[in-house]
Amino acid sequence: MSQPTIELVWQTREPALDAARGAVRRGMISLRLLPVWTEWKADDALKPRRLKCDPAGPRMYVNGHLAWTSERGWGDDVALARAIAELRERASRSGPRDPLSRRFKYVVLPSAALALVPKCPLCWIAYASITTAFGLAPLAARRAVLTALTLMLIVAAGAVIWRSIQLHASGPAWTVSAGTVLILFDAHTQGSTTIAYLGLCTVFGAAVWSAWPQSGGEIRRVARPQGTTW
Amino acid sequence: MPDLAPVRARVWSLFLSPSPPQRRRFTAAAAAGRVESPVRIFSTFNDAHVEHALQIAAEFFRIADAALPEDALTAVLDRFEALRDTENPDLLDYALMVFITHHPRGAALTHAIPPLTLRNPELVAPSRAGNEEVSVRKSLSFARWAGMAGTASAVATPFAGGATPSDGLEWYREDPFANEHHSHWHVVYPTRGIPNPANPSQPIFKDRQGEIFFYMHQQMLARYDAERLALGLPRVVPLANYRTPVAVGYNPGQILLEQGFGARAAGVPMADIPGDPTTQPPTPPYLVSEHETRRNNLRTAIAARAYTIVNPPLPMTDVSRVGATVEANGAGIGAVAGAAARTHYGSLHNNGHGTLSVASTDGPGVMTTTATAIRDPVFYEWHKHVDDFYAAFQDGGTPQSFADRPPVKIRKAFDPASRAASSPDILFVFEDQLPATALTNLDAWAETSFGGPQWDTDFTASPQVTSALETAMVQRQLTLADHITTVPIEHLTHRPFVYVCRVDNPSSRPVAITLRVFIAPVIETGGHLASDDRRAWIEMDKFVVRLAAGEKKVAARRGAQSSVIKKPGLMRPETLKELGIEFTAQQLASMSGAGLPAALAARLQPFTGRVVGLSVIAALFSNAEWNIVGPLLGQFARIVPTEQPQRPPQTDSVDDLEQQEASNYCTCGWPYNLLVPRGTPAGVPFRIAVFCTDWQIDQVGGDESCGSLSFCGARDRYPDRRPMGYPFDAPFADPITDVVMANASMAFRDFIIRRIPDVTADD
Numbered sequence: 001m002s003q004p005t006i007e008l009v010w011q012t013r014e015p016a017l018d019a020a021r022g023a024v025r026r027g028m029i030s031l032r033l034l035p036v037w038t039e040w041k042a043d044d045a046l047k048p049r050r051l052k053c054d055p056a057g058p059r060m061y062v063n064g065h066l067a068w069t070s071e072r073g074w075g076d077d078v079a080l081a082r083a084i085a086e087l088r089e090r091a092s093r094s095g096p097r098d099p100l101s102r103r104f105k106y107v108v109l110p111s112a113a114l115a116l117v118p119k120c121p122l123c124w125i126a127y128a129s130i131t132t133a134f135g136l137a138p139l140a141a142r143r144a145v146l147t148a149l150t151l152m153l154i155v156a157a158g159a160v161i162w163r164s165i166q167l168h169a170s171g172p173a174w175t176v177s178a179g180t181v182l183i184l185f186d187a188h189t190q191g192s193t194t195i196a197y198l199g200l201c202t203v204f205g206a207a208v209w210s211a212w213p214q215s216g217g218e219i220r221r222v223a224r225p226q227g228t229t230w
Numbered sequence: 231m232p233d234l235a236p237v238r239a240r241v242w243s244l245f246l247s248p249s250p251p252q253r254r255r256f257t258a259a260a261a262a263g264r265v266e267s268p269v270r271i272f273s274t275f276n277d278a279h280v281e282h283a284l285q286i287a288a289e290f291f292r293i294a295d296a297a298l299p300e301d302a303l304t305a306v307l308d309r310f311e312a313l314r315d316t317e318n319p320d321l322l323d324y325a326l327m328v329f330i331t332h333h334p335r336g337a338a339l340t341h342a343i344p345p346l347t348l349r350n351p352e353l354v355a356p357s358r359a360g361n362e363e364v365s366v367r368k369s370l371s372f373a374r375w376a377g378m379a380g381t382a383s384a385v386a387t388p389f390a391g392g393a394t395p396s397d398g399l400e401w402y403r404e405d406p407f408a409n410e411h412h413s414h415w416h417v418v419y420p421t422r423g424i425p426n427p428a429n430p431s432q433p434i435f436k437d438r439q440g441e442i443f444f445y446m447h448q449q450m451l452a453r454y455d456a457e458r459l460a461l462g463l464p465r466v467v468p469l470a471n472y473r474t475p476v477a478v479g480y481n482p483g484q485i486l487l488e489q490g491f492g493a494r495a496a497g498v499p500m501a502d503i504p505g506d507p508t509t510q511p512p513t514p515p516y517l518v519s520e521h522e523t524r525r526n527n528l529r530t531a532i533a534a535r536a537y538t539i540v541n542p543p544l545p546m547t548d549v550s551r552v553g554a555t556v557e558a559n560g561a562g563i564g565a566v567a568g569a570a571a572r573t574h575y576g577s578l579h580n581n582g583h584g585t586l587s588v589a590s591t592d593g594p595g596v597m598t599t600t601a602t603a604i605r606d607p608v609f610y611e612w613h614k615h616v617d618d619f620y621a622a623f624q625d626g627g628t629p630q631s632f633a634d635r636p637p638v639k640i641r642k643a644f645d646p647a648s649r650a651a652s653s654p655d656i657l658f659v660f661e662d663q664l665p666a667t668a669l670t671n672l673d674a675w676a677e678t679s680f681g682g683p684q685w686d687t688d689f690t691a692s693p694q695v696t697s698a699l700e701t702a703m704v705q706r707q708l709t710l711a712d713h714i715t716t717v718p719i720e721h722l723t724h725r726p727f728v729y730v731c732r733v734d735n736p737s738s739r740p741v742a743i744t745l746r747v748f749i750a751p752v753i754e755t756g757g758h759l760a761s762d763d764r765r766a767w768i769e770m771d772k773f774v775v776r777l778a779a780g781e782k783k784v785a786a787r788r789g790a791q792s793s794v795i796k797k798p799g800l801m802r803p804e805t806l807k808e809l810g811i812e813f814t815a816q817q818l819a820s821m822s823g824a825g826l827p828a829a830l831a832a833r834l835q836p837f838t839g840r841v842v843g844l845s846v847i848a849a850l851f852s853n854a855e856w857n858i859v860g861p862l863l864g865q866f867a868r869i870v871p872t873e874q875p876q877r878p879p880q881t882d883s884v885d886d887l888e889q890q891e892a893s894n895y896c897t898c899g900w901p902y903n904l905l906v907p908r909g910t911p912a913g914v915p916f917r918i919a920v921f922c923t924d925w926q927i928d929q930v931g932g933d934e935s936c937g938s939l940s941f942c943g944a945r946d947r948y949p950d951r952r953p954m955g956y957p958f959d960a961p962f963a964d965p966i967t968d969v970v971m972a973n974a975s976m977a978f979r980d981f982i983i984r985r986i987p988d989v990t991a992d993d
Contacts, residue, residue, distance in 0.1 A: 003686050010972075013964055018646035021971075025643055034654055034688050036641035039972040041964070045633045 004088040006037040009051045010058040019074040020058040027081040031088075062087035120211035122163070125156045130200050146187055153180045156203065160210045167210075176206035237303045238342035241330075244310065245323065245342075245349045250489060250711055252319040257490070265316055271490060272320040273598040275583035277558060278513065279321060280422045284433060286313065286325035287332075291430035294335050302335050320599070323349075327417045332424045346410035346601060351710050353601045354406035356719055357391030357483030391483030393607050394496050401703065402457050402908070403605045405721050407901030411796065411941075413601040415446060418898050418942055421558035421580060435561035438948045440553025443579075444620040445954035446941045447613050449794070449900075452750075452768045454610050456907045459753040459760055460914040460983075468614035469582075472518050472525070475499050476589070480606040482596045485710070485717065491598075492590030494606065500585035516581055524576035528556060531575070532622045539574040540567045549623060549953065556619050582612050621765060629963040632973050636924045637737040638777065640977035644967060649752075649759070651917055651967070653979040654688040655732035657695045660725055661788065669788075676730050676786035685732065685782050690979075698982035700725040701908050724789075724906040725986075731785045731920055735777035742925035743975075745785060746956065747771040751907070752915040752980060761917045762966055764958040769794055769940055770905070770918070772950070774925050789905055794940040796899030898942035909983030916983050919966075921957055922975040928952055 008024060010017050028035040042053035051061060057070025060080075067083045074080070117123070129152060157180045164173035179202030186196035259265045269279050293309055294302040310326050327343060330336040347354055392400045402408070419442065423433030436442075455465040469476065479496030487493065505515035527539070532552070536543035544567065546552060555562025557579045564572030586608050587598035596602035603609050642653035657680065661669070668675035680689060689695050701724040708719040735741055747770040750761040760766040772793040775785045907914070929951050940954070953959035962969045970976045 013968055017968070021644055022646045025645055034641070034686060035643045035652075036654060037643065038639070038974050039968075041968075041972040044972065045631075046635070046637075 003034055003036075004062050004084065005064070006084065007051060007061040007064075008037055008039045008058050009042065009047070009053050009061065010039065011042040011053050011055055014057065016057040016070055016074065020060065020070070023074040023077060023080050024060060026077045027084050030077065030081045031085055033084075063090075065090075118208050118211045120207070122156065122159050122207050123211055125152070125159070126204050126207035129153065129156060130204060149187060150184060153183060153203070156180075156207070160206050163210050172206045172210035175209065176203055179203035179206055234303070234338055237307070238339060240307055241326075241339050241342040242344055244307065244326075245344050249319060249323075249350050250352055252314075253489065256317075256319055259315070269318040269321050271594055271598065272318045272324065273584070273587070273594070274324065274416050274421075274600045275580040275587075275598065275603075277422065277560075277577055277580060278509075280420060280558075283321045283325045284328065284420060284422055284425060286317065286322065287328040288425040288430035290325065290329040290336075291333055291425045291427065294329070294333055295427075295430070299335070303339065306336075324417065327414075328420060328424060331417055332427070334427060346413060347406045347708065350601065351708055352485050352489050354404070354409055354719075355483060355485035355708060355710065355717055356404050357400055357481060357486070357605070391481035391486075391493070394479040394481065397458075397463060397478065397607065398461055399454075399457055399463075399607070400605075401720055401722065402454065402904075403607065403609075405901070405904060406708070406719065407721065408904055409601055409604055411899065411901055412450075412604050413599075414898055415941065416600040419443065421577075422560045433560075435554070435565075438550045438954070439561055440550035440555070440557060441954055442550075442553075442941070442948065443557045444549070444553040444617070448617050448620060448765065448955065449769055449941070450604070451610060451613055451617055452766055453904070453907060455760070455766060456751045456768060456916075459751045459755060460908065460910055465755055465760070465766075466610045466614045468618050469500075469608065469611040470525075470615050470618065472500050472522055472585070476586075476608050476611065478607045480596070480608065482602065482605060486596065486602065487592070490593045491596050491602065492593035494586070494590040494595045494597075494608070498589045500582070501589045503581070503584045503588050516584065518585060520576070521578070521581055521585055524574070524578050524581075527574050527576075528578060528619060529622075532619060532626070535623075535626055537563045537567065537571065537575075539563075539571050546623070549620075552623050553620065556616060579616050582616070586612060617765070624960050627960050629961045630957050630969070631963075632957070632969070632975075634924055634927055635973060635975045636741045636743050636922055637735065637975075638741060638743055638922050639734040639736060639974040640731065640920060640922065641734075642970070642977035642979065644971055651970075651978040651980050652690065653977040654690060656918060656920055656977055656979045657689055657730040658697070658699060658981065659695050659728045659730060660700075661728055662725070663694070664728065672728065672786040672788065673784070676784040679784075680730055680732060681782060681784040695730070696727075698913060698984045699727055699906050699909075700984055700986050701906055702986045703908075721903055722908050723903045727789045727906075729771070729787045729789070731775075731787075732782065733775060733777060733785060733922065734782045735780060738779050740776070740778050740781075742774060742776045743922040744925050744928045744950075745771075745773055745775050745787075746921040746923065747918065748921070748958065749907075749916050749918045752917050764962065764966065767919070767955075767958045768907070769955065772940055790902060792902075792905055794900045795902045795905055900941055907983055909985045911985050911987075913982035913984040915980060917978055917980050919970060919978040920976065923952065923956070 006024060006028070008020055010020070024037055025035045028037070040047040040051055050064060051059075052066075053059065054069060059066060059070070060068040060083075062084050065087050067087050068080055072079070117127075129149075157176045160176040161173040164170055179199045182195055182199030182202060184199075186193070186199060256265065257270070260270055269282060272283070273279050290306045290309065293305050297305040306326075306329060310322065313322055330339045330343060343349070419436055419439050423435045426432045426434040451466065458465060475497040476494070476499060477496060479494050479498070481487075481493040482491050500518055500521070502518055503516040506513040531537050531539075531546060534543070535546045537546060537555075540563070544563070551562055551566075553562075554560060555564065555575050558577045559565075559572050559575055563575060583597045583603060586606075587595040589595065596605050597609060597612075640653065640655045642651065642655070644651050665675065679694065680687075690697065701722055703720050704723050705718055705720045707716040709716050729747065731745060733743070733745075748767040749770055750763075750767045752759055752761045754760075770792060771787060771789075773785075773787055773791070775783060777783045907916070929949075948954070950956075964972070967978075970978050
């Protein structure tokens with residue numbers, strides 16, 4: 001079985017700290033483990049959040065799990081060694097962490113989302129509008145940013161409207177116009193955030209609608225140049 | 231493309247011209263009024279003397295700049311020789327060394343300066359040289375010493391100098407290489423700055439000069455304290471009360487007395503420095519009361535963390551300015567705030583050397599000059615007081631937070647019952663126990679031996695490693711400048727070793743770390759362990775280790791690569807047994823004249839100045855088969871080069887001079903033979919601590935094959951952005967043990983330093 005990761009978290013220099021160190025050391029030696037451990041002080045900015053401190057005294061974690069607190073005292077070497085052994089055994093049974101759920105959460109989902117979202121040119125403009133619109137209010141250069149936002153929205157809306165005209169479908173045009181009005185209204189009047197989000201969602205929806213493949217529509221494309229790829 | 235070899239040979243010879251007769255000639259000429267120079271006995275702690283020396287150095291700079299590149303060095307040496315009749319010889323030597331050390335063209339001559347043991351052997355002669363060794367001089371000095379000391383014990387051993395009462399630490403204070411280090415360091419960092427190469431009349435100061443002044447001396451104190459504790463003596467007490475009689479006296483020994491130095495009797499306090507009416511303008515006396523006033527002004531400033539003499543008070547934020555102010559006020563607040571500030575805070579450190587040096591009788595004490603100052607026990611008391619200003623400034627700062635530490639891990643443990651620190655990741659291995667191929671690829675050997683599948687193995691009890699470092703005292707003969715008289719001399723050495731440190735990078739990104747290695751004695755003193763005091767920690771090394779994401783790396787480093795020592799650090803105790811005599815370039819020339827074949831002389835040339843076994847010299851003259859010398863030299867070529875000049879750079883091209891600049895600093899650094907404290911035959915407990923810091927923040931750089939990065943820095947900038955001595959440069963929020971335990975990027979372990987039986991030349 002591998003060497004467990006033992007962590008001792010303490011808040012202040014107190015008599016119990018040395019007692020805890022002694023107990024941890026004896027416990028590891030009794031289990032024929034290399035008597036080494038990691039300590040964290042409660043106010044350490046780099047201390048992992050999973051490790052909680054206790055004003056009552058040090059706490060011991062084994063492989064990330066709470067194994068012992070000061071409430072139980074640091075005099076019972078046998079029980080403490082048993083606690084280390086149990087958590088160490090549990091870790092060896094459960095195998096390594098970083099399970100499939102973690103990979104699904106951090107790799108598969110974002111990848112799938114990225115693969116599924118529309119990637120039309122107008123969509124990128126819409127994404128940029130949405131992602132950059134957050135947090136604009138407190139900016140010092142608000143006036144300039146608002147102007148830029150207005151221009152970008154007009155360009156984006158104009159593009160959607162132009163495509164709608166080409167496809168003879170007025171739905172996206174009206175939708176994007178409404179969304180633009182909502183965003184600009186909120187931006188210039190500092191109204192409700194809800195209105196802004198509603199406007200953003202409307203623009204986004206209009207962009208997707210506009211980019212969606214049309215069964216009957218015809219778009220004249222420029223002939224693809226020979227020897228090049230898209 | 232001129233040949234620099236003759237110029238180097240000339241410099242070597244100029245420095246080797248015996249100093250004692252030169253000093254006598256100059257003193258006689260000065261007494262007869264034939265010399266205009268006001269400097270009678272040159273003191274590197276006397277601001278006026280240093281100013282004068284730097285004016286001469288500046289003249290050398292100008293001469294070198296004005297001459298054609300191929301003539302520059304010759305022109306400087308011509309001027310040097312012309313000044314010999316009118317300037318103090320020690321002052322002139324100092325000026326030439328400043329030129330060689332700091333001028334771009336002078337750098338080509340770096341290795342042409344003989345070591346102090348050859349240049350001025352009298353100054354490193356042991357104070358306890360017996361009367362049989364100096365019998366020629368005995369009759370001249372007995373009356374002086376006996377009459378001055380006037381105590382029964384001194385009369386009983388009239389020629390035994392050293393501390394009175396003796397503390398058994400003469401070997402450390404009088405170590406010739408430590409004295410050379412101190413002397414050379416003050417050439418690298420003159421208190422009044424160095425001539426600006428762009429405008430020699432204008433002095434400039436080196437990067438962080440005041441801070442390195444504080445730090446280098448603080449480290450000397452930490453080492454001295456460790457030696458004292460090992461002998462059961464208390465740590466040095468600062469000489470903060472200037473009226474207190476200095477309990478321990480110092481007699482520099484017969485040979486130094488003859489050089490004009492005086493002995494400082496025990497129980498004598500520091501004294502007023504008399505004025506000199508012969509100078510223009512007359513130099514006023516410097517009173518101890520004035521000294522006290524300046525001390526108090528500095529204390530007030532540091533307590534207030536502001537230079538209160540300046541209106542409005544200038545905040546005290548730069549440790550380097552504090553150091554420069556305390557040292558000599560050259561680059562200190564005096565340089566910023568003008569004469570008033572210079573007078574208000576004075577030149578406390580330098581004048582302390584002066585007031586203590588005049589407390590001697592029959593001549594200035596050894597405290598008067600950098601080549602001899604550290605021989606006197608009062609040097610350490612005085613510098614502990616100076617260091618108190620450094621510590622007070624540091625203590626007034628913010629405690630270390632270590633929030634910027636890298637995400638690496640070194641395993642360790644602490645036993646609260648025995649107070650013992652342990653770590654399976656910090657190991658020592660003796661070099662002589664390494665496989666033959668290990669030294670050529672240390673990292674690969676370390677990885678194979680301690681990494682991979684053996685990562686979790688605890689080697690601390692393995693015969694592969696050692697839990698005790700070993701040292702030994704070596705005795706040999708020092709040849710004085712007359713090339714006839716020899717005196718026994720002893721110095722410390724140690725068994726070469728390798729550090730091994732296992733570092734884990736569990737993070738998902740590669741990191742480069744600076745590994746900072748310190749040691750401290752684990753000895754009870756004043757109710758606590760010395761290792762609990764941040765000022766007791768001795769820097770041993772500092773180097774960069776790069777780890778890939780998730781890598782578990784075994785870093786290995788030879789002690790001889792230490793960032794604090796003068797390079798190269800090579801020493802083999804077993805060969806030290808065979809040390810015999812030294813031979814110089816002049817002696818080599820004599821041997822050539824006596825029939826030594828030219829080809830062999832050429833082979834010997836690189837080894838001039840080295841310590842060579844008697845058997846080699848005997849072989850040179852007795853064996854017709856000269857070719858046996860080759861293998862012998864191969865054997866001896868590795869002997870104690872810390873004291874010896876290195877082989878001059880191979881290039882002789884003037885065009886390459888700029889490239890040689892960096893090698894200048896190879897001559898600066900703590901002596902390798904003193905890297906490891908001496909310990910005792912029973913063993914002295916020490917603790918080694920390793921601190922990892924983020925190299926991206928530190929940016930420790932520079933040529934690691936060259937001089938001491940820690941004590942001398944690099945040519946332009948100190949190669950570490952953190953304060954010197956980090957992390958011991960500031961108070962810790964918790965006891966040191968707790969801080970190390972609570973930081974994964976730090977570790978410590980206890981070990982022993984054991985002194986093995988003495989080695990003598992006769993063994």
